[in-house]
Amino acid sequence: xxxxxxxxxxxxxxxxxxxxxxxxxxxxxxxxxxxxxxxxxxxxxxxxxxxxxxxxxxxxxxxxxxxxxxxxxxxxxxxxxxxxxxxxxxxxxxxxxxxxxxxxxxxxxxxxxxxxxxxxxxxxxxxxxxxxxxxxxxxxxxxxxxxxxxxxxxxxxxxxxxxxxxxxxxxxxxxxxxxxxxxxxxxxxxxxxxxxxxxxxxxxxxxxxxxxxxxxxxxxxxxxxxxxxxxxxxxxxxxxxxxxxxxxxxxxxxxxxxxxxxxxxxxxxxxxxxxxxxxxxxxxxxxxxxxxxxxxxxxxxxxxxxxxxxxxxxxxxxxxxxxxxxxxxxxxxxxxxxxxxxxxxxxxxxxxxxxxxxxxxxxxxxxxxxxxxxxxxxxxxxxxxxxxxxxxxxxxxxxxxxxxxxxxxxxxxxxxxxxxxxxxxxxxxxxxxxxxxxxxxxxxxxxxxxxxxxxxxxxxxxxxxxxxxxxxxxxxxxxxxxxxxxxxxxxxxxxxxxxx
Numbered sequence: 235x236x237x238x239x240x241x242x243x244x245x246x247x248x249x250x251x252x253x254x255x256x257x258x259x260x261x262x263x264x265x266x267x268x269x270x271x272x273x274x275x276x277x278x279x280x281x282x283x284x285x286x287x288x289x290x291x292x293x294x295x296x297x298x299x300x301x302x303x304x305x306x307x308x309x310x311x312x313x314x315x316x317x318x319x320x321x322x323x324x325x326x327x328x329x330x331x332x333x334x335x336x337x338x339x340x341x342x343x344x345x346x347x348x349x350x351x352x353x354x355x356x357x358x359x360x361x362x363x364x365x366x367x368x369x370x371x372x373x374x375x376x377x378x379x380x381x382x383x384x385x386x387x388x389x390x391x392x393x394x395x396x397x398x399x400x401x402x403x404x405x406x407x408x409x410x411x412x413x414x415x416x417x418x419x420x421x422x423x424x425x426x427x428x429x430x431x432x433x434x435x436x437x438x439x440x441x442x443x444x445x446x447x448x449x450x451x452x453x454x455x456x457x458x459x460x461x462x463x464x465x466x467x468x469x470x471x472x473x474x475x476x477x478x479x480x481x482x483x484x485x486x487x488x489x490x491x492x493x494x495x496x497x498x499x500x501x502x503x504x505x506x507x508x509x510x511x512x513x514x515x516x517x518x519x520x521x522x523x524x525x526x527x528x529x530x531x532x533x534x535x536x537x538x539x540x541x542x543x544x545x546x547x548x549x550x551x552x553x554x555x556x557x558x559x560x561x562x563x564x565x566x567x568x569x570x571x572x573x574x575x576x577x578x579x580x581x582x583x584x585x586x587x588x589x590x591x592x593x594x595x596x597x598x599x600x601x602x603x604x605x606x607x608x609x610x611x612x613x614x615x616x617x618x619x620x621x622x623x624x625x626x627x628x629x630x631x632x633x634x635x636x637x638x639x640x641x642x643x644x645x646x647x648x649x650x651x652x653x654x655x656x657x658x659x660x661x662x663x664x665x666x667x668x669x670x671x672x673x674x675x676x677x678x679x680x681x682x683x684x685x686x687x688x689x690x691x692x693x694x695x696x697x698x699x700x701x702x703x704x705x706x707x708x709x710x711x712x713x714x715x716x717x718x719x720x721x722x723x724x725x726x727x728x729x730x731x732x733x734x
Contacts, residue, residue, distance in 0.1 A: 252543055260555040265429045265432075266307075269576075279564075286557045291519060297509035300535060300548070304531055325521075328527075340510030340514060348482070355607050355620060356490065362616070363583075372391065374572055410432075412428065413577065437571060441569065450572065484517065484528070487529045493506075606626055638657075651679075666695060
C-alpha cells in the first residue's frame with residue numbers, strides 16, 4: 235500500500251489571489267504616492283521611485299508578508315523639513331543614513347525597542363502631521379501654494395479664501411465629494427479605490443475648464459529622475475542627526491503597522507527584525523537613487539489583505555505594476571491638476587486625526603501627553619513635538635512609579651493595621667517615609683505589603699523607620715522583606731513569609 239504525501243506549496247502558491255490584490259494596491263498607491271511626494275516638497279518621480287522600491291524590495295525581503303511599504307503621509311512633514319534644510323538633491327543622503335541605521339537595528343534585534351514609544355505620543359504625532367497636511371493643502375485647493383508652517387497657513391487662509399481660483403476650487407471640491415461619497419457609491423465596484431476614482435474625476439473636470447490650472451510637473455521619465463544624491467554645504471553630522479531621527483520615526487511607524495497588520499489576517503506573524511532590515515535596505519536604495527523615504531503603510535496593507543492577498547507576492551507585484559506604469563505611461567500624470575491632489579491630501583490629513591484614538595488615550599489618563607505632543611508638532615516642529623511628548627510621558631511614568639498608598643485601620647485594642655500598596659522602588663522612598671512618619675507613636679503596628687515591586691532602597695527605608703519607631707516606644711510586626719523581595723523577583727523560596 236502506498237501513501238500519497240501532501241504536496242508542499244510552491245514559492246508562487248497563492249498567486250491566484252495575489253495578482254488581483256496587487257492591482258488593487260497599485261491603484262490605491264499611485265495617487266497617494268504622487269500626493270505625498272508633492273506635499274513633501276519633492277518631485278512626483280521621487281514618490282513613484284519610493285513606491286516601486288518599497289513594493290519590490292520590502293515585499294521580497296521583509297518579515298511581514300502582507301504589509302505594503304512605500305512613501306507615507308506620516309513622514310511628509312519631516313521630509314518637507316529636510317527638503318527645506320538640505321535641498322532636494324541632498325535628502326537622499328538622509329534617507330540612506332536612516333536605512334543604514336534601520337539595518338543595524340534589525341541585525342542587532344532591536345526591532346521591539348521601537349514599539350516602546352507611548353501610544354499617546356504616536357497618535358498625537360500622526361494627528362499633528364494630519365493637521366499640518368490639511369492646513370497646507372487647503373491652499374492648494376484654493377489655487378495657491380502651501381506656506382512653510384502652520385501659523386503662516388492659518389494667517390494667510392482668509393486672504394486665500396478671498397482670492398480663490400474658481401477652477402481649482404471646483405476641481406478640489408469635486409474630488410473631495412467623490413472621496414466622501416465613494417464608500418457608498420463604490421460598493422458594487424470594490425476593486426476600484428476611491429482615491430483613484432476621485433483623482434480621475436477631478437482630472438476630467440479640469441480638462442473641461444477654460445484657463446490654465448496648475449498640474450503635476452513631470453520632467454522627463456522615471457529613468458531620468460534616478461540620480462545619486464549630492465552633498466550640500468552642511469556638515470556630515472547634520473545629515474547623521476537627521477538620518478537617525480528619520481530612522482526612529484520611520485521604524486516606529488513601520489513596525490507598529492506590521493503589528494496592526496498581523497491583527498487583520500490569520501497567516502504567519504511578522505518577523506519584526508527581518509522587517510526592519512528590509513525597510514533599511516529599501517530606504518538606503520531609495521535614498522541613493524532619488525526616491526523618498528519608505529515605511530510600512532496601514533492603508534495599503536489593509537487594502538491588500540481585504541483584496542484577498544495571501545503571500546508576499548501581492549506587495550511585490552504592486553511595486554512591479556508601479557514600475558511598468560511610470561516607465562510606459564508617466565506622461566498621463568501631467569494632466570492631473572494639483573487641486574485634485576490637494577483634495578486627496580486634505581482627506582488623508584483629516585483621517586490621520588483619529589478621535590477614537592484620542593478618546594482611548596484620554597481613558598488611560600494620557601490626554602495631556604497627547605495634547606502637548608500635538609501642539610508641539612503643529613506649532614513647533616515634528617522632532618521637538620515628539621521629544622517633548624516623550625519626555626512628558628517619561629516624567630509621568632516616574633511620577634506613577636513613585637506613588638505609594640497606605641491604608642490604615644485603627645483597631646479598638648489600640649493596634650494599627652497598615653497596608654502598603656504600589657510599587658516600592660527608590661523613587662517611592664520619600665513618599666513612603668513621609669507617610670510612615672505620620673503614624674501615631676508608641677503603638678503596635680501590623681505592617682502588610684501588597685506591592686507589585688520592591689527594591690533594596692525601599693527595604694532599607696522600611697527597616698530604618700522600624701528601628702526608629704521601636705526606639706521611640708512602639709512595636710512593628712511585619713513580614714520578612716527579604717523573603718518578599720525573593721517572591722516578587724522570582725528568586726529563592728516561594729513559601730509565604732513568616733511574621734518577624
